[in-house]
Amino acid sequence: MTVWEPLAAAVEARLIAASSGERAVFAAGVAERLLASHEALPAHEHDPFTLSLRPLLEHVWAGALGDATASRAVRRGVAEIMLGDHGHHDGPYGPYGPRDEHEPAAAAVLDAAHAHLFGCRDFASWVSGHAVAALDHDPDGAEWPDHEIPGIDEAIATELRRQVRDLDLIATCSTQLHVAGLGLFPSTAARLGDALRTPLSRPA
Template identity: 50%
Template sequence: MPAWRDLEADLAQRLADASDGERAVFCAGVSERLMRTHAALPAHVQRPFTLGLRPLLDAVWRAGLGDINAFDAVKRGLGSFYLSEYCHSNGADGPDDAREPAAAAVLDAARAYMHGCCDFALFTSGAALEATTGVPGDDDPLTQDPEELRASELLRQLRDLDRIALHATDLRRARFGLTAATTHRLRRELRAALSRLDDLAQA
């Protein structure tokens, strides 16, 4: 398996070369996997703040796939976060809920859509890498090598980009709105595949 640092560099270049529309859908897929993983945790380790970001993530999906009417929902979702106690400058003395990987990924996915900035896509990818280091409530000492886990996650992300690139022409225009038929087709062909928790290598 390639070294994860080399894969990370490859991913960064691929994201830089992608359109903002492709990056938005990439971020939605990574965030979806993290959100589903978090929602499957035992109730006592789930975070209400993270689960409460589900409507924002759904709005990012709709917007990224060309539903121009979802723009306001993404904007309001980010605005609510910025006005909340979870957005602060208190460092370790303030709530850390927004730093939980799934929550961080959703927030950065929303920023990636709103601002079209590659950095936010990299942050979303990084949240998934952080999540590979351990699962809350999992005390099993027999875990895989962290570098292998990171490499596996990055390979998955690169495959996600391969799948997204097949729809690059449509996604480049998604920010400006696509027809309902095109949005429906993209949702059918991308959302389920990018949301799968298992590897896409055999898909």
């Protein structure tokens, strides 16, 4: 057993036990780190589709933190993608195509949007997996063999430990997040943003 497998199991168990509101914030936080990392790349390494997902992630954050009106914007954003050039309803990649699936930040934002809309554990788990996949991601679409990346097991373990810590933090706001989907007072949503978005968005 690798050093990271028990950590992966711990993340999965925590997501199973979490409320839909906790899962939505977790997914938004992981997607934020991946998207911010992509945005920080040199311009010639940017993927235009990935960058175009920033407004969608902002709506996901707003909804996850208690803005009941944001879900409509998330649904509209997802629908536009599914009906546009990046929408694919067949094949192994679900509602978006294989090109985008190979870019972990894009895949994470899209799955975070679905985690917010539907609340099920699968989407949050997939966002967790995208963060792990990003550790050995080749921008040209291939996956590097593990032996070409010294310390990949420890890198995965570090990412999963971060996810466990994120879930610990999110659990401290479980009462508010349990009802966040119904809408929170703006002052409560602002406090949640300060307590959760800022620390969850920090680089690993």
